[in-house]
Amino acid sequence: MRILGICASPNGKKSQTRRLVQGVLDGAASCGAQVEFVDLCRLKIEFCIGCRKCFDTGSCFFKDDYQGLLDKMLAADGMVWGSPNYSFCVRAQMKALIDRMADVIHLQSFDGKYCCAAATGGRDDTVITRYLSMNFLDFGAYVTGTVGAVVTQGPQAVEAAEQTATTLGQALFADIRDKRAYFDQRKDIDKNRHEFQAKIRAAKDVWRNQYAYWEARGWP
Numbered sequence: 001m002r003i004l005g006i007c008a009s010p011n012g013k014k015s016q017t018r019r020l021v022q023g024v025l026d027g028a029a030s031c032g033a034q035v036e037f038v039d040l041c042r043l044k045i046e047f048c049i050g051c052r053k054c055f056d057t058g059s060c061f062f063k064d065d066y067q068g069l070l071d072k073m074l075a076a077d078g079m080v081w082g083s084p085n086y087s088f089c090v091r092a093q094m095k096a097l098i099d100r101m102a103d104v105i106h107l108q109s110f111d112g113k114y115c116c117a118a119a120t121g122g123r124d125d126t127v128i129t130r131y132l133s134m135n136f137l138d139f140g141a142y143v144t145g146t147v148g149a150v151v152t153q154g155p156q157a158v159e160a161a162e163q164t165a166t167t168l169g170q171a172l173f174a175d176i177r178d179k180r181a182y183f184d185q186r187k188d189i190d191k192n193r194h195e196f197q198a199k200i201r202a203a204k205d206v207w208r209n210q211y212a213y214w215e216a217r218g219w220p
């Protein structure tokens with residue numbers, strides 16, 4: 001079982017968000033998962049230019065670190081993504097990554113995967129964990145859970161969140177092992193998939209790779 005952690009804090013090993021991402025990875029590793037951490041700020045991820053070439057060909061116009069990271073994400077059974085709250089949103093590197101993933105959304109490429117969100121903020125972390133969770137569902141993944149801390153509440157707040165993160169990592173491992181079905185999330189994922197499929201049918205001649213993908217899968 002492979003679990004990938006991705007963190008968008010610019011603060012490297014001093015990042016408080018990274019501690020929570022690492023906590024989830026440690027929890028999963030303690031159950032036997034193979035874990036890997038990626039510092040998103042060390043990668044070059046260009047901004048999506050909205051050309052929709054990936055819809056038609058299955059690959060992106062830019063030759064940067066995105067495809068390598070996507071390959072890692074697709075190979076993972078589970079993921080934990082972490083970001084600090086920057087102006088009520090994820091940090092720009094993570095937003096850039098998400099924007100590059102429109103093809104993942106249309107193909108529901110995270111179908112069968114389980115994800116966790118981790119965040120810290122000076123005032124609020126929940127706007128970020130909610131935002132990341134919505135995106136995981138959009139990619140077709142189940143959300144095992146979230147962990148966050150308001151760092152201005154002092155070091156004990158981050159320490160407590162680290163403990164929660166470790167437990168969350170163990171829950172992530174168990175979800176993947178047991179192929180847990182989250183029925184409410186499944187309803188949302190299925191509704192999204194049918195909406196995307198209708199758009200792709202309508203754009204059959206211009207989104208050829210996406211049409212061929214769902215045609216091969218029998219439009220489930």
Ligand SMILES: Cc1cc2nc3c(=O)[nH]c(=O)nc-3n(C[C@H](O)[C@H](O)[C@H](O)COP(=O)(O)O)c2cc1C
Nearest residue numbers: 009015016017084085086087088120121122123124
């Ligand atoms: C440019 C900038 C914008 C920020 N905006 C917010 C914000 O809108 N809300 C909030 O709660 N915290 C905000 N913060 C605080 C960070 O989210 C907080 O310090 C976070 O824990 C840093 O995470 P890190 O240690 O992983 O880098 C901001 C920090 C910076 C540097």
